[in-house]
Amino acid sequence: MRHIISILLENEPGALSRVVGLFSQRNYNIESLTVAPTEDRTLSRLTITTVGDDRKIEQITKHLNKLIDVVKLVDLTEGAHIERELMLIKVKATGAQRDEVKRTADIFRGQIVDVTNTIYSIQLVGTSEKLDGFLAAISGTTVLEVARTGVSGISRGEKVLSV
Amino acid sequence: MTAQRSMKVEQLSGGEMLIRALHDEGVEMIYGYPGGAVLHIYDAIFNQDKVEHILVRHEQAATHAADGYARATGKPGVVLVTSGPGATNAVTGIATAFMDSIPMIVISGQVDSSLIGSDGFQETDMVGISRPIVKHSFMVQNPEDIPMVVKKAFHIATTGRPGPVVIDIPKDVTDPNKKFKYHYPESVKLRSYSVPGKGHTGQIKKAVEILLAAKRPVIYTGGGVVQGNGSELLRELARKLDFPVTNTLMGLGAYPATDRQFLGMLGMHGTYEANMAMHFSDVVLGIGVRFDDRVTNAVSKFCPGAKILHVDIDPASISKTVPADVPIVGSVTCVLEEMLELIKLSETRVDKKSIDLWWSQIDGWREKDSLKVTPADNDIIKPQQVIQSLYEITKGEAYVSSDVGQHQMFAAQYYKFDEPRRWINSGGLGTMGFGFPAAMGVQLAFPDAVSVCVTGEGSFQMNLQELATCLQYQLPIKIVCLNNQALGMVKQWQDMQYGGRYSHSTYAESLPDFVKLAEAYGHVGIRIEKLSELNSKLAEAFALKDRLVFIDVMVDPMEHVYPMAIKGGAMKDMYLSKTERT
Numbered sequence: 001m002r003h004i005i006s007i008l009l010e011n012e013p014g015a016l017s018r019v020v021g022l023f024s025q026r027n028y029n030i031e032s033l034t035v036a037p038t039e040d041r042t043l044s045r046l047t048i049t050t051v052g053d054d055r056k057i058e059q060i061t062k063h064l065n066k067l068i069d070v071v072k073l074v075d076l077t078e079g080a081h082i083e084r085e086l087m088l089i090k091v092k093a094t095g096a097q098r099d100e101v102k103r104t105a106d107i108f109r110g111q112i113v114d115v116t117n118t119i120y121s122i123q124l125v126g127t128s129e130k131l132d133g134f135l136a137a138i139s140g141t142t143v144l145e146v147a148r149t150g151v152s153g154i155s156r157g158e159k160v161l162s163v
Numbered sequence: 164m165t166a167q168r169s170m171k172v173e174q175l176s177g178g179e180m181l182i183r184a185l186h187d188e189g190v191e192m193i194y195g196y197p198g199g200a201v202l203h204i205y206d207a208i209f210n211q212d213k214v215e216h217i218l219v220r221h222e223q224a225a226t227h228a229a230d231g232y233a234r235a236t237g238k239p240g241v242v243l244v245t246s247g248p249g250a251t252n253a254v255t256g257i258a259t260a261f262m263d264s265i266p267m268i269v270i271s272g273q274v275d276s277s278l279i280g281s282d283g284f285q286e287t288d289m290v291g292i293s294r295p296i297v298k299h300s301f302m303v304q305n306p307e308d309i310p311m312v313v314k315k316a317f318h319i320a321t322t323g324r325p326g327p328v329v330i331d332i333p334k335d336v337t338d339p340n341k342k343f344k345y346h347y348p349e350s351v352k353l354r355s356y357s358v359p360g361k362g363h364t365g366q367i368k369k370a371v372e373i374l375l376a377a378k379r380p381v382i383y384t385g386g387g388v389v390q391g392n393g394s395e396l397l398r399e400l401a402r403k404l405d406f407p408v409t410n411t412l413m414g415l416g417a418y419p420a421t422d423r424q425f426l427g428m429l430g431m432h433g434t435y436e437a438n439m440a441m442h443f444s445d446v447v448l449g450i451g452v453r454f455d456d457r458v459t460n461a462v463s464k465f466c467p468g469a470k471i472l473h474v475d476i477d478p479a480s481i482s483k484t485v486p487a488d489v490p491i492v493g494s495v496t497c498v499l500e501e502m503l504e505l506i507k508l509s510e511t512r513v514d515k516k517s518i519d520l521w522w523s524q525i526d527g528w529r530e531k532d533s534l535k536v537t538p539a540d541n542d543i544i545k546p547q548q549v550i551q552s553l554y555e556i557t558k559g560e561a562y563v564s565s566d567v568g569q570h571q572m573f574a575a576q577y578y579k580f581d582e583p584r585r586w587i588n589s590g591g592l593g594t595m596g597f598g599f600p601a602a603m604g605v606q607l608a609f610p611d612a613v614s615v616c617v618t619g620e621g622s623f624q625m626n627l628q629e630l631a632t633c634l635q636y637q638l639p640i641k642i643v644c645l646n647n648q649a650l651g652m653v654k655q656w657q658d659m660q661y662g663g664r665y666s667h668s669t670y671a672e673s674l675p676d677f678v679k680l681a682e683a684y685g686h687v688g689i690r691i692e693k694l695s696e697l698n699s700k701l702a703e704a705f706a707l708k709d710r711l712v713f714i715d716v717m718v719d720p721m722e723h724v725y726p727m728a729i730k731g732g733a734m735k736d737m738y739l740s741k742t743e744r745t
Contacts, residue, residue: 010355013302014294014300018294021295025295058482059479059483063479065478065479066479068298068299068353068355069355070355071354163354
């Protein structure tokens with residue numbers, strides 16, 4: 001099953017490599033990873049999506065917790081949560097395709113953020129599933145480039161991940 | 164007033180601060196080898212006499228010596244190496260300590276901060292290279308940070324599940340011309356690191372209930388009981404319950420080997436009774452163990468009827484390979500104390516009738532005498548006989564360090580350790596070349612003790628340069644080499660699984676004359692070739708109390724280690740000899 005693990009990490013040199021290294025060292029899989037400093041500049045927030053059965057996920061979270069630079073972590077998929085991913089996609093937009101792409105982007109609540117005579121650059125935010133859905137919907141179009149940020153997430157309700 | 168106070172604050176360079184901080188941390192001895200990037204630090208060592216530096220002949224030996232020191236004393240071992248090759252040579256020793264959870268601080272020099280990343284002379288990314296094999300690592304950015312980094316490093320290395328910590332220091336950080344105020348912090352707090360202490364009382368209660376209802380229990384303990392100083396409490400618990408105890412390779416000595424309740428070592432080369440008792444048990448109390456593959460054999464067939472109670476300080480060890488029915492995270496002493504207290508208060512008593520029945524079944528297994536040694540003809544020495552003789556001559560009181568291979572297993576099986584921290588071996592990583600330098604660390608920690616290195620002619624050649632270190636520091640180690648003229652354990656597997664095709668495991672024609680080798684380094688060498696002279700010559704060697712003696716014992720080259728687990732089977736599935744299996 002896919003899990004989203006959110007981590008508060010010391011914002012120090014080498015800290016990220018310890019997290020990434022742990023995954024390769026123990027043969028765990030990283031599907032996506034996002035990282036940036038939080039409102040507290042001494043901390044970074046990392047979101048990792050990974051796949052594994054319960055036992056594997058338990059091992060992953062235990063080993064992550066053992067890293068000295070990991071201050072706190074939560075498996076967001078254990079509770080209600082919000083997940084978002086941002087995608088920038090550049091497609092060929094000429095002839096009949098030009099209207100079709102615009103319509104599809106509207107349906108998915110995407111925004112066209114850059115335009116030329118032949119190109120649309122679209123920004124789309126949502127769950128990874130929605131982003132995948134958009135790519136499937138425009139499969140008839142020539143896609144030139146896709147840049148996805150990977151998943152970021154947060155728990156619903158009162159629950160917070162903080163020091 | 165202000166002027167007076169400021170007078171008290173010492174001004175030290177980075178290099179001086181490092182050595183001073185080690186002293187303030189209680190370090191008496193460090194093991195190392197100088198080089199360009201650590202010359203400022205070595206100059207600081209020269210100008211003081213509080214921290215003794217032991218000069219080894221290879222950085223790998225420095226780490227193993229510090230490791231041996233740590234295992235024997237319980238204090239962290241400290242290593243100092245230079246950048247580049249100095250640091251990479253230390254890597255095997257760091258990995259060895261990591262696998263066996265040994266507290267160690269490795270200080271490595273680094274090129275100047277301005278050169279990092281430029282492929283400078285003797286530059287290597289030590290923090291990166293060591294990352295998967297350390298508990299944590301630091302790269303010191305500013306000289307002022309040194310005292311706090313040292314404090315944090317020792318705190319992390321020695322608490323919780325111990326392990327090695329690397330401190331990488333660029334050369335400019337130790338510049339003797341730049342002085343800073345020195346203050347050694349009294350305590351340290353890390354917001355992201357907490358040390359487990361007491362276990363969960365509810366879980367411990369549950370465990371005690373299961374233990375008191377057990378009909379066929381086994382207490383299975385490992386390195387965690389040795390490292391966590393839980394040996395006394397383990398003895399108390401086992402005796403109170405009258406339960407059988409088995410130790411892992413790493414746990415030997417935690418429970419006295421000569422005690423009636425001891426079943427011997429378990430696992431791949433464990434005794435018949437230990438492995439049988441595990442397999443047929445209804446409750447396994449694992450303490451400071453990690454259900455290693457060398458213990459469990461096939462996990463799917465492991466102890467089919469047993470409830471698993473697992474005590475460990477590292478939550479990641481619990482349910483890693485074998486799911487625990489009752490997991491308890493905590494320090495071994497805290498958990499055992501609470502267990503003993505709860506047993507005392509409990510109205511339930513051990514099911515004595517069932518336990519007696521269990522003991523009679525175990526005694527039946529013991530009759531198999533799986534460690535029986537059949538003497539050879541023609542005065543040939545069996546390797547097991549050497550360990551038996553060693554045990555007699557040293558009255559079981561020696562510190563025994565071993566290398567890796569058949570001799571290691573024979574030492575573990577036949578030297579009966581009654582005390583913890585006497586058996587020093589690389590159990591997790593299985594590092595050949597570990598034993599001899601480890602024995603140096605032991606001897607340096609305890610100058611009056613008998614420090615023995617049981618080795619083989621293969622392992623010994625991986626760190627024999629340390630014979631020079633032993634001469635320099637007058638270390639009267641006794642090296643007992645079980646010389647079978649081959650890589651014995653490799654050859655054993657080739658006998659059993661590869662039709663006796665000895666691919667690169669024999670080299671009889673090119674072995675050195677170890678007696679002459681020892682003499683060339685200024686030591687004593689003795690060769691023993693006949694069983695009839697084994698005891699007398701071994702005694703002769705040990706009578707030379709202030710000399711290092713290399714005892715080259717020519718043993719039966721065809722001998723195998725038994726019992727041996729049958730791959731893919733359960734713990735009850737063992738070869739008992741070349742012709743017999745369970």
